[in-house]
Amino acid sequence: MGAFVALLRAVNVGGTGKLPMTELEAMCEELGFGAVRTYIASGNVVFTSRKSEAAIKAALEKRLHAYAGAPVGVLVRSATEVAEILAHNPFPKMAPNRTVAIFLDKAPPADTLAGIRGQKAEEIKLGRREIYVHYGEGMGTSKLAILAAKTSxxxxxxxIATLAKMAAEL
Known part of the structure; x- marks a missing residue:
């Protein structure tokens, strides 16, 4: 039985994709996931499962589509991967609330950095299946556009630190 973190795309952000976390927990339990816990209302859930990452993603996306009537993107990582993402943060001395990992389904394309628009004070580094960004002046005023991150x-x-801790406790 492995521990996993699922991250939902565009849930409860800016008035779109309304999904109560109690509903998300119930859906995960219906799918057979164990020790289900959510964190904040933006679509973060940790759980245990015997299924593979791909099977978890497919099952959650199918169930969420039935609930929402539209596709809901899901990105899944093992507890180990989430801990590694945190450990490999290339901006460890920067404000953690201004530093993000953008989660992708696969490795960032080779031309990811060339496809960036609107970069000012942001610093960007590529990870294994993530793009790390430090927003020097904050996200609210940033005009940064990363084409490779359209479905991320x-x-x-x-x-990420909280999710890593929660997943490690399962």
């Missing part, structure tokens, strides 16, 4: 979801380092 981002979490700041504070959230």
């Amino acid at each position: 979801t981002a979490r700041n380092m504070n959230t």
